[in-house]
Amino acid sequence: MVDEAQRGVTGLGWLETLRARLYGRLLLLLAVGLVFMTLAGLDILSAWIGGLAYAAIVLLAAIVPETTDSASGVVAGTSEGELAFADAVRHFADALPDPAIVLDARSVIAHLNAEAARHFPGVVVGSPIAFTMRFPQLLSAIEAARLGPAQTIELHQTVPTETWYKATIAPLLPGASGKDGILVITLQSLTEAKRLESLRTDFIANASHELRTPLTSLVGFIDTLLGPAANDKAARERFLGLMRGQASRMSKLIEDLLSLSRIEMRQHVRPTAPVDLGPLLREVAEGLQTQAAETQTRLEVALPEQPVTVSGDRDELYEVFENLIENAIKYGADGDTVDIALTGETGRNGYEALVSIVDHGVGVAAEHVPRLTERFYRVDAESSRKKKGTGLGLAIVKHIVTRHHGLLSIRSQPGQGTRVDVLLRK
Numbered sequence: 001m002v003d004e005a006q007r008g009v010t011g012l013g014w015l016e017t018l019r020a021r022l023y024g025r026l027l028l029l030l031a032v033g034l035v036f037m038t039l040a041g042l043d044i045l046s047a048w049i050g051g052l053a054y055a056a057i058v059l060l061a062a063i064v065p066e067t068t069d070s071a072s073g074v075v076a077g078t079s080e081g082e083l084a085f086a087d088a089v090r091h092f093a094d095a096l097p098d099p100a101i102v103l104d105a106r107s108v109i110a111h112l113n114a115e116a117a118r119h120f121p122g123v124v125v126g127s128p129i130a131f132t133m134r135f136p137q138l139l140s141a142i143e144a145a146r147l148g149p150a151q152t153i154e155l156h157q158t159v160p161t162e163t164w165y166k167a168t169i170a171p172l173l174p175g176a177s178g179k180d181g182i183l184v185i186t187l188q189s190l191t192e193a194k195r196l197e198s199l200r201t202d203f204i205a206n207a208s209h210e211l212r213t214p215l216t217s218l219v220g221f222i223d224t225l226l227g228p229a230a231n232d233k234a235a236r237e238r239f240l241g242l243m244r245g246q247a248s249r250m251s252k253l254i255e256d257l258l259s260l261s262r263i264e265m266r267q268h269v270r271p272t273a274p275v276d277l278g279p280l281l282r283e284v285a286e287g288l289q290t291q292a293a294e295t296q297t298r299l300e301v302a303l304p305e306q307p308v309t310v311s312g313d314r315d316e317l318y319e320v321f322e323n324l325i326e327n328a329i330k331y332g333a334d335g336d337t338v339d340i341a342l343t344g345e346t347g348r349n350g351y352e353a354l355v356s357i358v359d360h361g362v363g364v365a366a367e368h369v370p371r372l373t374e375r376f377y378r379v380d381a382e383s384s385r386k387k388k389g390t391g392l393g394l395a396i397v398k399h400i401v402t403r404h405h406g407l408l409s410i411r412s413q414p415g416q417g418t419r420v421d422v423l424l425r426k
Contacts, residue, residue: 089111089182093184094114098186098188099120100185101123101187103142108126120133138169153166155187162191163189163191164194168188256392263403269403271313273311277310280317280318284318292329296335299325304342317424321357323394331418332418339359350425351407353423356420358419359417362415363414364413372410406424407423
């Protein structure tokens with residue numbers, strides 16, 4: 001059995017291959033021959049034309065491989081051992097959790113599993129690998145794997161979306177490397193790992209930058225107090241006030257970073273405690289009345305008569321609505337209103353609560369809206385810092401809403417304010 005399988009891997013001789021294909025299609029050829037004989041007997045078709053047509057069909061049957069030819073190069077009608085090996089190759093590839101592509105001795109794609117078809121929809125069985133996966137390093141690795149040990153490379157493509165894969169190219173059987181060997185390409189997706197690595201790098205760089213600014217200011221104030229302003233009472237009081245503001249900004253930034261870290265640690269666990277949103281929104285609004293009064297902003301809260309209860313973590317939902325209402329106060333038009341509305345009529349299947357927060361401020365241009373929930377992203381960095389924004393508020397909101405299996409929607413237009421909708425489930 002092993003010898004037969006190995007013979008299938010190395011390929012049949014030319015004449016033996018033709019004979020095997022004709023034998024596998026014997027019944028079909030006999031049926032076609034009978035049809036031609038019948039037509040000739042009825043004088044519908046001349047004998048010599050029928051003979052030429054039949055000869056052409058036989059030739060095509062011998063030359064053209066069947067679509068069910070296996071990765072091992074075995075055709076239908078050959079020995080049971082070869083057919084069993086062909087089936088084993090297909091079942092082996094289909095059992096792999098990662099995308100897998102099987103190449104025959106000519107580097108033609110003989111089989112691909114469901115994951116490979118999903119990740120690479122342009123890859124077609126029966127076509128050369130060079131025609132459908134145009135990675136020069138992959139083709140070089142395939143040639144190297146035929147002559148030596150298994151190869152591992154990294155593939156990066158940018159169209160239609162940016163993706164990374166670790167590709168391993170190896171002979172199917174030990175000792176089967178060489179020009180006639182069957183190769184299996186397995187591809188492990190690195191896209192998510194690369195994305196997280198990029199996010200982590202950007203996060204560290206942004207956090208370092210955000211902390212460096214107030215720290216530099218504090219050091220400068222301290223040097224001034226120890227030097228020229230050491231005996232200047234008015235200057236000392238002024239600088240101490242500035243130092244307190246910078247320290248508060250650092251404290252807020254660290255608090256937001258820790259909050260974001262705690263949420264991410266529990267991201268996969270949905271909270272299930274019942275939370276009545278009406279009293280919660282009223283409590284958040286009352287807590288922000290002082291801040292609203294400083295900008296002469298009125299908080300208008302519209303709540304239904306019936307309780308609207310969802311499953312969630314009350315403290316985290318408090319943080320969501322506190323961040324959203326605080327943003328509306330900071331960036332909405334001074335002296336105008338911030339409208340806060342709760343309803344159980346969401347118009348969306350699966351969501352039983354809708355909280356809308358609308359300000360009537362300057363609004364945000366359309367190109368900025370999709371990025372508002374990114375960490376440290378600011379439309380106007382200088383204005384945000386003056387208003388003591390850390391650039392993490394909406395990122396925290398997004399993570400909490402996601403943990404609650406909810407939906408966050410932000411709509412804004414310049415000069416028409418901003419509307420934020422939070423959809424939650426029971």
